[in-house]
Structure formats: C-alpha cells, structure tokens
Amino acid sequence: MAHASKMQGAEPSDAVSIYAFLSGSLKARWKRYRKKLKQCQRRFSEGAVHNSRIETRRLLSLIELLAAFLPSKDLNKARRILKHHLDAFNDLRDTHVQLIFVGGMLRTFPAMRTFHAALVKHESRCARRTAKDVKQIKTTRLARLVRSLLSELRKKDRASGSAGRAVGLERATRSIHRAYAGVTLRLRRIDPADTATIHRTRIAFKRFRYMVEALASLLPGVSRERIEAMQEYQAMMGDIQDVEVLLAALDKYLRKGKISSAVGQRFRDELLRRRQWLIEIYLSQANRLREFWPLSQSASAKATGKKGNKKK
Numbered sequence: 001m002a003h004a005s006k007m008q009g010a011e012p013s014d015a016v017s018i019y020a021f022l023s024g025s026l027k028a029r030w031k032r033y034r035k036k037l038k039q040c041q042r043r044f045s046e047g048a049v050h051n052s053r054i055e056t057r058r059l060l061s062l063i064e065l066l067a068a069f070l071p072s073k074d075l076n077k078a079r080r081i082l083k084h085h086l087d088a089f090n091d092l093r094d095t096h097v098q099l100i101f102v103g104g105m106l107r108t109f110p111a112m113r114t115f116h117a118a119l120v121k122h123e124s125r126c127a128r129r130t131a132k133d134v135k136q137i138k139t140t141r142l143a144r145l146v147r148s149l150l151s152e153l154r155k156k157d158r159a160s161g162s163a164g165r166a167v168g169l170e171r172a173t174r175s176i177h178r179a180y181a182g183v184t185l186r187l188r189r190i191d192p193a194d195t196a197t198i199h200r201t202r203i204a205f206k207r208f209r210y211m212v213e214a215l216a217s218l219l220p221g222v223s224r225e226r227i228e229a230m231q232e233y234q235a236m237m238g239d240i241q242d243v244e245v246l247l248a249a250l251d252k253y254l255r256k257g258k259i260s261s262a263v264g265q266r267f268r269d270e271l272l273r274r275r276q277w278l279i280e281i282y283l284s285q286a287n288r289l290r291e292f293w294p295l296s297q298s299a300s301a302k303a304t305g306k307k308g309n310k311k312k
Helices: 018-042 046-068 072-087 090-103 110-135 140-159 162-188 195-214 224-254 261-292 294-311
Strands: none
Touching: 018 046, 018 110, 018 140, 018 162, 046 072, 046 090, 046 110, 046 140, 046 162, 046 195, 072 140, 090 110, 090 224, 110 224, 110 261, 162 195, 162 261, 195 224, 195 261, 224 261
C-alpha cells in the first residue's frame, strides 16, 4: 500500500491542531478526487473508473468524519453530491466483476458462453452510459461546499488553543468509536442464511475503515499493516456480495429461456456453493474486527475500571 502516507493529507505534529490536520486532509482528498475524476472524464477506462470510485469514497468518508466538528448543512449537501457521483459507476463495476467471474468458469461450464456474451454486451452498454454520465459530472457546486468547509475549519483552528487540540482529537475518536459500534452491532446481527445482513455489515465497516484511514497518522496502533488487513477483511464480505449480484443477473438471464434450465441450474448451484464457501470463510474470520480498533479495547478497560471503582 505505497500510497498510504499520501492519502492522509497533512502530517500532524504536537503543534498542529486537529482542525488544521482535517483541513490539510480535506484539501488533499479534494485535489485527488478532482484529479481522478478529470482523468476518468478525459480517458474512460476500467482503471480510471476504479481510481475515481476510490477517491470519491475517501472524500465521502472524510466528509462524514467532519460531522463531528462542523454544522451538518453543507456536509449533507456534499454527501448527497458524492453519493450521486458514486451511483454513476455501480452498474459498470458490477458487470466488470461478473465478466471476470464467469470468464474464469467457462472451461468447466462451456454452455454458459451465451451468458458471458450477454454480459459483454451489457458491459458495452454500461460503459457508454457511464462514460456519458461521468462527463456530465460538474464539480462547481461541490467546490463551493468544500471551500465553505475549509473556511469553517480555519475559523475553528484559530479559535482553538492547546486544550482545543486534545478536545478535537477526542471528538474525532468518538466519531470513529460510533462507526465501530455500528459495525459490531451489524456483525452480531449477521444471519448466514441472509447475505443482506453481511452486506450491511460491509457497508458499515467500509465507512469505519475509511475514517480510520483519514486519521491513521494521529491514532495509536493504526499501522500500514493494520490498514491492509482491514482492506482484506472488507474484501471477504465484498466477494460474497459479488456472487449475490451475479446470481441476480443470472436469474434474470435464465428467465429469457436462451439456455436450457438444466444447464442454467447446474451453473447456479455452483454459484450457490461458491457463495456458501465464501460465507464460511468470512464467518471464520469475522471476529478479527476487534483487532482493527485498538482504542475500543482501552475504552472498554476504562469503563470496566470505573464500574469496579463504583463497587468499591
């Protein structure tokens, strides 16, 4: 993960307030978001789409983290715009993944070549539509909102003293605590027979992970290796969702009756087996979540200590 240090924005020190750090991070992420979007608009490709999606998500996660410090009005507006930008990529990304998956199974299921060909056509249509949608994305309104957020952060930076720095970091940490608590809640509610519960856990974890990345250099125990492990943990859930989306696409294709139901059912059964295998892999690793937020353990220890003191 060679870009880990770059993605943090400003390099913090004892003399830098949390507001100055967040301001530097917002500037850096805004710059990378615009750069990758412009590259995607100029030369549309799978790699450009991937990079633009990643930077959009990172900027969105930082916007959500800023909710702990700034009024919600501009933040909500920026959040809606960025989510709309992400939506433009969804269908194309899903089709890319499906093509890779089905293409790798054609030697075992040669009769599914017609399904693969249908996905190729669908990808072509998605690419044209997505390229058109991406070119129409304007950042003028979002730029005004980012400038407003930067202005608010500068005001708070000027107003905060040495005590404000500690309070600000504590506030950011609480925000990550809440995101982590949201993941743990969804993790406890996972039903292995209902992949939607795993998908909801993945969405919550993705938000938590990006928030940790945004403040990684300020947080104790958050190393590059830990962030890479978080990416791998998220990918396990993502693999399950990819199979789920592929199953939906297959069912839609099978209803057209272009291949025999027996052939289609055999392929579908293989996908179901693959999905179950992926679910079992994730569930065997699910409790690794506790490794990714060491501050939660210290918080629990403090809470336990306080309860013990009360009993005395």
